[in-house]
Structures are given as C-alpha cells and as structure tokens.
Amino acid sequence: MSPVLAGILVIGGLIILFIVAYILNHRTPKPKGCENLKPDCGACHIENCAIRKKDEEK
Amino acid sequence: MLAEYISIAFGFIFISNVLLSQFLGICSFIGVSTKRSNAIGMSLSVIGVMLIAAIVSWVIYNLILVPLDIAFLYLIVFILVIAFLVQLLEMILKKYIPGLYKSLGIYLPLITTNCAILGVAVNATTKLNYNFGETVVYALAIGIGYLLVMVMFSSIRERIASYPIPKPFKGVAIALIIAGMMALAFKGLAGVI
Numbered sequence: 001m002s003p004v005l006a007g008i009l010v011i012g013g014l015i016i017l018f019i020v021a022y023i024l025n026h027r028t029p030k031p032k033g034c035e036n037l038k039p040d041c042g043a044c045h046i047e048n049c050a051i052r053k054k055d056e057e058k
Numbered sequence: 059m060l061a062e063y064i065s066i067a068f069g070f071i072f073i074s075n076v077l078l079s080q081f082l083g084i085c086s087f088i089g090v091s092t093k094r095s096n097a098i099g100m101s102l103s104v105i106g107v108m109l110i111a112a113i114v115s116w117v118i119y120n121l122i123l124v125p126l127d128i129a130f131l132y133l134i135v136f137i138l139v140i141a142f143l144v145q146l147l148e149m150i151l152k153k154y155i156p157g158l159y160k161s162l163g164i165y166l167p168l169i170t171t172n173c174a175i176l177g178v179a180v181n182a183t184t185k186l187n188y189n190f191g192e193t194v195v196y197a198l199a200i201g202i203g204y205l206l207v208m209v210m211f212s213s214i215r216e217r218i219a220s221y222p223i224p225k226p227f228k229g230v231a232i233a234l235i236i237a238g239m240m241a242l243a244f245k246g247l248a249g250v251i
Contacts (some may be wrong), residue, residue: 021145031156
C-alpha cells in the first residue's frame with residue numbers, strides 16, 4: 001500500500017471515529033445534578049477558551 | 059528491568075517533573091489550582107487520559123504508522139487519538155459512573171487541549187523510543203508527578219489566599235513566584251539517581 005493512501009486511510013479513519021464519538025457523547029444525557037456544572041476559571045487568563053466563552057454566554 | 063522502571067518513575071515524578079521541569083500543562087497548573095479539590099479532580103482526569111492516550115499512541119505508532127512508513131503523521135494522529143479518547147471517556151463516565159462524572163466531568167474538555175497529554179505520547183514514542191512497559195511506567199510517573207505538584211501548589215495557594223500579600227503580587231504573580239521556588243526545590247533532587 002502506498003504511504004499516501006495509507007496516511008489518508010489512517011487519518012480519515014480517526015476523524016470518522018472522533019465524529020462518531022463526539023455525536024454519541026452529545027446524545028448521551030448528563031446524569032442528574034450535573035446539568036449546570038461550572039468550571040473554576042477565575043485564575044486562568046485564556047480569554048478565547050471555549051469553556052470560558054460558554055460560561056460567559058450563560 | 060525493575061531498576062530501569064524505578065529510575066524512570068523517580069526521574070519523571072521528581073526530577074524531570076512535567077510541570078516544574080518540562081513546563082507542559084502550565085495552563086491547568088495555574089488555572090485549576092486555586093482549590094485543592096479542583097486540583098485533585100483535574101489531576102485524576104489527567105492521569106487516566108494520559109495513561110490511555112500513551113498506550114494507544116504507542117500501539118498505533120509502532121504497529122501501524124512505522125510499518126506503513128507514515129510515521130511523519132504522528133502528531134496529527136496523536137491529537138485525533140486524544141480527542142477521541144476524551145469524548146469516549148466522557149461518554150462512559152456520563153453513562154456508567156455518574157458520581158465520578160460529577161467531580162471530573164468538567165475538566166475533561168480541558169484535557170483535550172492539555173499539552174502534557176500530547177507531550178507524553180510524543181516523547182514516549184518518537185523522542186525516548188520506550189518499549190511498551192516503559193511507556194506505561196513513564197505515563198504513570200508523569201501523571202503522578204502532575205498530581206503531586208498540583209496538590210502541593212493548590213494547598214499553598216489556598217493558604218496564602220488569606221495572607222496579607224502586597225497588591226502587585228496578589229493572584230497569579232505570587233503563584234508564579236511559588237512555582238519557581240517549587241521548581242528549584244525539585245531540581246535539588248537531581249543527581250539522586
């Protein structure tokens with residue numbers, strides 16, 4: 001098998017695995033009492049962090 | 059062989075500590091160390107993901123990438139493996155161990171972008187060329203070193219929160235000074251092994 005084809009297959013396979021895991025994870029309901037968990041971001045100064053932005057939007 | 063494992067474990071827990079010597083995972087080190095309970099939760103999540111990520115990355119690198127002559131793709135592959143593992147772990151915790159999800163779940167997305175996890179996978183496979191057993195010991199040692207420093211650092215930060223520190227040194231400034239002093243203390247152990 002050529003390295004280019006092998007690379008495409010390996011990367012493609014991993015991307016598909018990630019997408020499937022992401023969708024399944026988001027479809028799995030959160031346990032009771034965990035719906036509004038908040039991270040303690042007070043000391044972290046990374047402004048563009050996705051978790052921080054989501055927390056600020058709420 | 060046992061002596062080599064002990065040497066790896068001691069070296070990477072104390073001397074070449076992931077946070078104080080290799081400067082990996084500094085974001086979580088500063089960000090999630092204001093409370094000891096949060097630091098322990100984050101560290102336990104990191105140990106779990108780090109161990110699994112190192113094992114899976116080692117297997118993929120040595121059994122797939124090297125034989126197929128595509129080892130140059132290791133970085134993209136390891137990032138995808140870590141992202142996939144974090145999603146999988148979050149899903150398993152949500153479904154089967156809700157108690158653990160309650161205490162660790164919030165830190166799982168942060169782990170995807172934690173460079174310490176990627177650093178362990180890259181170092182074990184491409185830089186240090188460890189065998190499987192050494193990779194497991196290495197990943198565990200790095201995780202335990204992370205836990206040790208996080209617990210110590212968060213305990214100190216909890217205590218100094220009530221001390222009368224001059225305004226310019228409050229918060230992250232004093233935290234970085236403490237981190238520097240801790241790094242010097244850990245460096246003092248160099249030469250023991």
